Every structure is written in structure tokens, then in C-alpha cells.
Amino acid sequence: MRNNYDEANKVTIKSIIWNLILTAIKVLAGIIGNSTAMIADGIHSASDIVSSIGVLIGNFIAKKPNDEEHSYGHEKAETLVSFLLSILLIMVSFSIGYNGIKLLFNTEEIKVPTLLPLIISVVSIIIKEYQYQITIKVAKKTNSPALKADAWHHRSDAFSSIAAFIGIGGALIGFKLLEPIATIIVALFILKVGLNILKISTNELMDYSIEVEEQEKIIDIASKIENVIEVRHLRTRKHGSFVYVDLTVQVDNALTVSEGHEVAHKIEEKILESMSSIKGILVHVEPSEKLREK
Template sequence: MDDRLNESTNVTIKSIVINIVLSISKIGAGVFGNSNAMVADGIHSASDIVTSIGVLLGNIIARKPNDEDHNYGHEKAETLVAFVLSLILIYVGFKIGSSSFKLIFNLNDIKTPTILPIIAAIVSILLKEYQFYITIKVANKINSPSLKADAWHHRSDSLSSIGALLGIIGSRLGFKILDPIAGVLVSILVIKVGIDILKTSANELLDYSINKDEEEKIRNIIISVEGVNHITSFKSRKHGPYVYIDLAICVDPNITVYKGHEIAHNVEDKIKESIDNIKGIAVHIDACTMRYNEKKY
């Protein structure tokens, strides 16, 4: 667990440093280069600093061991952080969209930008795509919901910079309305990403089950264990990046208690050998004579 959290912490600290530099550069380029779009984009980058700090706090909490008040550990802190980050993403999306929409009806308020914001936007796109790549790579490797949310926040900032770049170029060519229209389109993309992350994290906080393909794979592993007649019940719930499983299996009623206990242990061991992110398995033994091929589990 420490290794996965260390990887998350390292990539997050790198992101914070990059975002501090980007925020200052973009806001400065926007102010001195007459670009409202670039100022807004710089503020968006500043929000990335806040969310990355949130990921770090989630890592610190998730690292804590089980205690009397949290018998199952603190890994859900990562999911909670992802939930909060999704709300920030949605808020940022609405703010960008609102500001851009107002400018559509006030084109006289838009000044013609200089070349400086264009350079800042191009640099921002390259750096934010780099941040997205390194963050999503680690997030997928360690199965971290909060880091995945942070990665998509980087991608939303890249999209924001693309929108700002198109708007700035359009404004310099005399099409001022392109700036706010691009901002509205970017805001819709940011909001969509935020809603997707919100749905995923909310489901996990509500003990969302694993998907049907994963469940089918585990069921096949269980029924392949010698002594298991069929599966009486199967329940799963996500706990941050990990999964807990509660199941009941049917075994021959004439075997000893020791033998039944051994079969349960074999089921647990085989699942953990095949699936990496299983944290806990509870196996209940039922006595029955029905074989697996006589009843669909």
C-alpha cells in the first residue's frame, strides 16, 4: 500500500510545481497580453493546485492503518477526494461557461490580444497533456479514484487552453466572438468530465458493486475450487481502490468441519491469487448436496 501511495504522492507533487509555474505565467500573459480568456485559463490552472493538494491529503488519510473507529481502513478517503474534485470541476466549468456566455453579448469588452497569450496557451497545452499522461498512467496502475479525477482535471485544463488559443487567434483575426464561443464549448466538456467522476465516486461511497464481468470472473474462480458444489450468494463492494467480497458456498454436508473450513480457505486463496485489488473476503459455508451443474448460481 505504501508503494502505491508513494507513486501517487510523487506524481502529484510534480503536478503542483508545474501548476504553480503555469498559473503565474498564464495570468501574467493574460493581463499583459490583453486576453481575458488567458486570465480565466490561468485561474483554471490555479484550481488544479487546490485539487492536487486534495489528492495529497487523501493519500495521507488513506495511509492510516485500521483503527477502532475505522475497522476497514481509510482507503475511502481517496474516493471522497475524487467526489470533492468532481464538484470543483463542475463549478469551474460553470464559471468558465458563464463568463464566456456573457462576453458573447458584450463583444466590445473584448480587447485584441497580443502574441504573448498565444505562446502561453501553446506551452500550457503541451505541459497539461504531459501532466495528464503521467498522472493517468500512475492512476490506472495503482487504481486510484482521486488520482484519476486529478488527471482529468489536467485534461480539462488542456482543453481550456485549446479553447483560449482558438479564441485568441480568432480575436486577432477580427472574429472576436470566437473567444467566448470556444469558452462555452470548453466549459461543457469540463462539466461532463466532472459529472462522470461525480457519478463514479458517489457510487463507490454508496458501496457500489464490482461490474458484471469482474463478478463473473470471480464466480468462475470460486466454482473451480474442489469441494464447492455451487455459490449460494455473492456480494461485493468497492472500498477506494480495493474490493471486499462476502459470499456463501454450498459444500457436501457429510464432510468434516475442518474439511469445510479448508475449502473456504482454498476459495479465499485462489481469488486473492487471481485478483490484485481484493482486500477482504468473507466465506460462509452452507451444507447441501446439489451440484453446480444442477443449479445456475
């Protein structure tokens, strides 16, 4: 588990370094090159720095061992960070969108950009897509919701750079209105990503269940354990990058307490062995008068 957090931290630190460079270049290019779309894109990259720092903080808290006050561990810190990142993205989208709309209705304030921000937008697209790919790869490997949120933050920045490219390019060939329109499109991209992350993180904070396919896998594993007659109830809840499971199975009522305990132990052992995302399982054994079908 610690290795997962270490790997997540490495890719996050790289993201912070890249975004510091990109933010400085974009904002400077936007100011020098008269491009509001590029400045907006630079602000988006700056929000990426904040989100990545949030991921580092979340990972630091999440990898702490269980204690008396947090007997289930601290993994939900990752989900909490995802929730806060989504709020940040939504706020950034409203700020950028407002500036774009304001320019749209004050066309005399629109300046024709130079070639510099157009070139920087292409560089940004390449770098941000690269960041998305390396981050989402580690996020899937570690099953980290905070890192997934950060990866999509990078992808939204790539989208915003594409919109900036179109707006700047259009303005350069005489379509000045494309600049503020591109700024508004950037804001909408960011808003969509923010709302999606908000939905996912809110569900996880409310003990959202794992996917149906994973639940079916748990039932299938438990059903194949010797002396299990029927799986009666299954409850799951996401806990950061991990999962907790509550399971009720029926066994022959002729089994001794010791034999019933052994059945529960085998179920736990097999599920933990087969599904790395599961951190803890509670198996309740009930007696049944049914005979297990051969």
C-alpha cells in the same frame, strides 16, 4: 499498498509544481495579452493545484491502517476526495462560463489579444497532456479514484487550452467573438469532466459493485476450488482503490466443519492471489445435498 500511495504522491507533487508555474504564466499572459480565455484557462490550472493537494490529503488518510473506529480501513478517503474535486470542477465551470456569457453580450468589452497568450496556450496543451499521461498511468496501476479524477482534471485543462488557442487565434485574425465563445467552451469541457467524476464518486460512496467481468472472474475462481458444488451469492463493494467481497458457496453436506473451513480458506487465498484490488473476502459455506459434477 504503501508503495502505491508513495508513487501516487510523487506524481501528484510534480503536478502541483507544474501547475503553479502554469497558473502564474497563464494569468500573467492573459492580463498582458488582453485574453479573457487565457485568464480563464489560468484559473482552471489554479483549480488543478487545489485538486492535487486534495489528492495528497486523501492519500495520507487512505494509507492509515485499520483502527477501532474504522475497521475496514480509510481507503474511502480517496473516493471522498474525488467527490469534492468534482464539486470544485463544476463550480469552476460555472464561474468561467458566466464570465464568457457576460462578455458575449457586452462585445464592446472584448479586447483583441496579442500573440503572447496564443504561444502560452500551445505550451499549456503540451504540458497538460504530458501531465495527464503520467498521472493516468499511475492511477491505473494503483487503482486510485482520486488520482484518476486528478488525471482527467489535467486532460480537461488541455482541452480548455485548445479552446483558448482557437479563440485567441480567431480573435487575432478579426473574429473577436471567438474569445468569449472559447471561454464558454472551456467551461463546458470542465463541466462535463466534473459531472462524470461526480457520478463515479457518488456510486462508490454508495458501495457501488465492481464490473461484471471482475465478478465473473471471482465466481470462476471459487467454482474451481475442490469440494465447491455451487457459488450461490456474490456481493462486492468498492472501497477507495480496493474492493471487499462477500461470497456464499455450497459444499457437500458430508464435509466436516474443519473441511468446510478449509474450502473457504482456499477460496480466499486463491482470489486474493489472483486479484490485487481485493482487500478482504468473507466466504459463507452452506451444505448441499447435490453431488459435484465430475
